[in-house]
Amino acid sequence: MKVLVTVKRVIDYNVKVRVMSDNSDVDLKNVKMAVNPFCEIAVEQAVRMKESGLATEVVVVSMGPATAQEQLRTALAMGADRAILVQSDEALESLTVAKILAKIVEEEQPGLVLMGKQSIDTDNNQTGQMLSALTGMSQGAFASAIESDGDQLKVTREVDGGLQTLSIKLPAVVTVDLRMNEPRYASLPNIMKAKKKPLDTKTPADYGVSVKAHSKVLRVEPPAERQAGIKVGSVAELVDKLKNEAKVI
Amino acid sequence: MAILVISEHDNAALKPSTLNTVKAASEIGGEIDLLIVGSGCSAVADSAAKVAGIRKVLVADNAAYDHEIAENVAALVIELAPGYSHLLAPATTNGKNFMPRVAALLDVGQISDIIKVESPDTFVRPIYAGNAIATVQSLDDTKVITVRTTAFDAVAEEGGSATVESLSQVKDLGLSRLISEDMAVSDRPELTAARVVISGGRGMASKENFELLEKVADKLGAAIGASRAAVDAGFVPNDMQVGQTGKIVAPELYIAVGISGAIQHLAGMKDSKVIVAINKDEDAPIFQVADYGLVADLFEAVPELEKSL
Ligand SMILES: Cc1cc2nc3c(=O)[nH]c(=O)nc-3n(C[C@H](O)[C@H](O)[C@H](O)COP(=O)(O)OP(=O)(O)OC[C@H]3O[C@@H](n4cnc5c(N)ncnc54)[C@H](O)[C@@H]3O)c2cc1C
Ligand SMILES: Nc1ncnc2c1ncn2[C@@H]1O[C@H](COP(=O)(O)O)[C@@H](O)[C@H]1O
Numbered sequence: 001m002k003v004l005v006t007v008k009r010v011i012d013y014n015v016k017v018r019v020m021s022d023n024s025d026v027d028l029k030n031v032k033m034a035v036n037p038f039c040e041i042a043v044e045q046a047v048r049m050k051e052s053g054l055a056t057e058v059v060v061v062s063m064g065p066a067t068a069q070e071q072l073r074t075a076l077a078m079g080a081d082r083a084i085l086v087q088s089d090e091a092l093e094s095l096t097v098a099k100i101l102a103k104i105v106e107e108e109q110p111g112l113v114l115m116g117k118q119s120i121d122t123d124n125n126q127t128g129q130m131l132s133a134l135t136g137m138s139q140g141a142f143a144s145a146i147e148s149d150g151d152q153l154k155v156t157r158e159v160d161g162g163l164q165t166l167s168i169k170l171p172a173v174v175t176v177d178l179r180m181n182e183p184r185y186a187s188l189p190n191i192m193k194a195k196k197k198p199l200d201t202k203t204p205a206d207y208g209v210s211v212k213a214h215s216k217v218l219r220v221e222p223p224a225e226r227q228a229g230i231k232v233g234s235v236a237e238l239v240d241k242l243k244n245e246a247k248v249i
Numbered sequence: 250m251a252i253l254v255i256s257e258h259d260n261a262a263l264k265p266s267t268l269n270t271v272k273a274a275s276e277i278g279g280e281i282d283l284l285i286v287g288s289g290c291s292a293v294a295d296s297a298a299k300v301a302g303i304r305k306v307l308v309a310d311n312a313a314y315d316h317e318i319a320e321n322v323a324a325l326v327i328e329l330a331p332g333y334s335h336l337l338a339p340a341t342t343n344g345k346n347f348m349p350r351v352a353a354l355l356d357v358g359q360i361s362d363i364i365k366v367e368s369p370d371t372f373v374r375p376i377y378a379g380n381a382i383a384t385v386q387s388l389d390d391t392k393v394i395t396v397r398t399t400a401f402d403a404v405a406e407e408g409g410s411a412t413v414e415s416l417s418q419v420k421d422l423g424l425s426r427l428i429s430e431d432m433a434v435s436d437r438p439e440l441t442a443a444r445v446v447i448s449g450g451r452g453m454a455s456k457e458n459f460e461l462l463e464k465v466a467d468k469l470g471a472a473i474g475a476s477r478a479a480v481d482a483g484f485v486p487n488d489m490q491v492g493q494t495g496k497i498v499a500p501e502l503y504i505a506v507g508i509s510g511a512i513q514h515l516a517g518m519k520d521s522k523v524i525v526a527i528n529k530d531e532d533a534p535i536f537q538v539a540d541y542g543l544v545a546d547l548f549e550a551v552p553e554l555e556k557s558l
Pocket of ligand 1: 013037038120178449450451452453475476477478479490491492493494495496506507508509510511512513514517527528529530533545546547548
């Protein structure tokens, strides 16, 4: 089974973002960029499937600027076989990403698409569900474990009340949650090898998808700052403050 | 203009998140209908009809919608969509599961997790784990939106007198079926709706030690939450995680115990009214958002806190 994995280039999760003074966006100049943490887990899962003989080939896809090659190379160094970069300097909305992915799915015919459940920049949590809807492949969102079961996939999902396990038909789109695995670090020899692995560069137009805006960001602002609080010296003082000053207990 | 709110329920009653979502709908303005999708969910209709401000309750009660399988629920919602300018669902794991499908099938974008309505086409939502707040205008005719429920008050549960209509169409795509569920049972208030939340982090050091928090929670009528580190370490189940990728809470009082205050955790609790942090590291970032910080060993402070309540 071929596994397709999506990899998004985003700000590193440790970096504190700053909003630009003209309120047009956050400032991404000279900040450390990385693979979206959820996508890293998706890549790890696909590579493990290949190592255990469940997957025959792991293809990684990213959409974004030319520099997104770096994140694809990271995925190749982790063990993916080849990469596709759909280059676009415009920010692509989730629906557009899903439409392009649907075309790639048509071309590549993967048995499974593994995606992150959420991008940590836009926090949309929608692209995988959209891809599933557009392709008619079944959906397993927010998965913490998957297990293959013939032409079905057993998917354990993290839901508000606890865990839910579904049996879904293959081919399927699965979006992964943080507890699925712990991604490996690529070794130096694998980083070297990754440089020679195939990376195809395409454009949205190659897939016949026109980049249409469904929304417009009018303003980006920093969140309201919380007033600095105080340190209390003892539990007794804390309880007193909560009772008599904040009046919450 | 009419708005369809897809409700969150447990087949017996509406969940509070539905009432918050109706509030967001009322701020957009226009007639509001409530859709109840599920299996054996007819009982919900009576109470739903009493919710203030609802025009009509639509009920789709069929085995195909058992456990609200995303493919089937979305297929139903898109059939109803032509009558509405806005489709709203709470940004719960259920809403997040089916709603983007609805958007894609209608060929429109989804605006996720709104915290404010500026106008019928313009909404405010957090991005970058709440470190930036974006004001976004939808350019689509049909607006598909998920609502961060902690950002909107609940509408009154009583006072309305909506008509109830049963839907007969059954959408069963046959792609997914439930094998099992492992749901937390608790007598405590729901994490996202509790007035007081006490959360433990890696500093709790073990599953057993969460009992210390339970004793405090018993006295305060609090819900118990956790950081991702505490969940990953197996101290508590995943449904207790608060944060960017867990639950968003905004209680009157949030008590963080042995939690360092990573941005991903803050994303889930920094809109709480009063924040208390108990941590032995005086430089822990959690103190930057805490109204009352106590630098102490939690194994001494928490039992003492419990005794003094
Ligand atoms: C994409 C992504 C999403 C994430 N989503 C979330 C999320 O939704 N929620 C979340 O919580 N995290 C999330 N995280 C993880 C987050 O980055 C932190 O790793 C996590 O919140 C740390 O948990 P912690 O504060 O319990 O642990 P630590 O950072 O290890 O902090 C433990 C704290 O306990 C204190 N302590 C230890 N012993 C004691 C004692 N005896 N008494 C008092 N204090 C003590 C220490 O001083 C320390 O400050 C996410 C990470 C990523 C990459
Ligand atoms: N530009 C992109 N390139 C590659 N993958 C993407 C892109 N945008 C979204 N995705 C995938 O879709 C997931 C969910 O993204 P989102 O819906 O934006 O939160 C991400 O974790 C990625 O796996």
